Amino acid sequence: MEEYIGYLVLVVAIAALALVSVFLLFRPKTRRPPSVPAPPETPAAEAPGRPAATEEEEAAGTATTTVPPPPAEELVKPPAIEVPPPSAGRMVRLRSRLARSQNVIGRGLLELLSRDRLDDEVWDEIEETLITADVGVAPTRAMVENLRTKVKVLGTRTEEELRALLREELLAQVGPDLDRTLRTEPTGERPAVVLIVGVNGTGKTTTAGKLARALVGDGKKVLLGAADTFRAAAADQLQTWGERVGAAVVRGPEGADPASVAFDAVAKGIADKVDTVIVDTAGRLHTKVGLMDELGKIKRVIEKKAQVDEVLLVLDATTGQNGMRQAQVFAEVVDVTGIVLTKLDGTAKGGIVISVQRELGVPVKLVGLGEGPDDLAPFDPKLFVDAIVGD
Ligand SMILES: Nc1nc2c(ncn2[C@@H]2O[C@H](COP(=O)(O)OP(=O)(O)OP(=O)(O)O)[C@@H](O)[C@H]2O)c(=O)[nH]1
Incomplete structure (x- = not known):
């Protein structure tokens, strides 16, 4: 009997053990803590720019692997297009910058004009101040002559009266x-x-880019032509300016014929129905003949497609008389219709506005007042003079 009970216990124990093993093997897994969903594994092809899979695609199970990856260039996110401010009122916005650089001339002149005795020596100093500010000899003489007469005849003495006289x-x-x-x-x-010409480093490419921005800000469709094929970086620079405001850029390989790039730019401008094509040139000043050949050819070739409406000569205001001489060579080679005076924020020699207009017989149309993308303004003579003499 005892032996029988022993067998029974053994059988029960084996059965219990088997039951526990079966339970452990097949026990329900519901009591595991819920796991945090891992981020979906995005295939490389689904990186930026690719639209998310639609519900239909997901339902059809075609959302991920069956779609071939798009070509590499489609993966690059297009840069955001900027909306630049319009050109009107820019000189007002930049007035303080202009005043900072220019009012030293006005303060000097007013101090001299306010002296108790206006003798020859003082008038010589006034003349010197104007010449130092790059006003030029002939305009300086004319101004001093007029001031002298008016002060004597009108008996102008108060600061306000003198300021008004100087302004005039x-x-x-x-x-x-x-x-x-x-x-x-x-x-x-x-x-x-619009053809942009001038010596290297004066701010030609920057001006082409800033002008494109200003025109886009005025609601125009603009195309840029990188005919400065001499320096690849200039075309890259222009491309960046264009991309920022959504203006197309036509460029050629480094060393390509600038005239052919200019021609292509104008042809594309016509095909795309743009309002304005701005062509940046290299304008290397090797020899006058070489320059004439290059710029003359660009102009002639463009004129097979459209007329050149503006030839803007870019001049660095900080280079003074040296820049003036270079400007004269350009003016002899090509019919300049307007001057862009750059870096006026970096010099007190604002008198160059007067001398350059007189020497070249062409008006200053735009001024550069800083390195910022919107620091190019239509030139306003009244605001300019106010910045010199102060309010
Ligand atoms: N402060 C100041 N800097 C300016 C102004 N305009 C242009 N610059 C700077 O002048 C430098 C030369 O400008 P670029 O546009 O490269 O000159 P560039 O004439 O095109 O030169 P190349 O392409 O070599 O012919 C840049 O650093 C500009 O930021 C301005 O109005 N004020």
């Missing part, structure tokens, strides 16, 4: 009535063509 004389020299309109409107089916 400076304004007369700057030329408040010169036509400074920038011709950027298309003629019929043809876009306006």
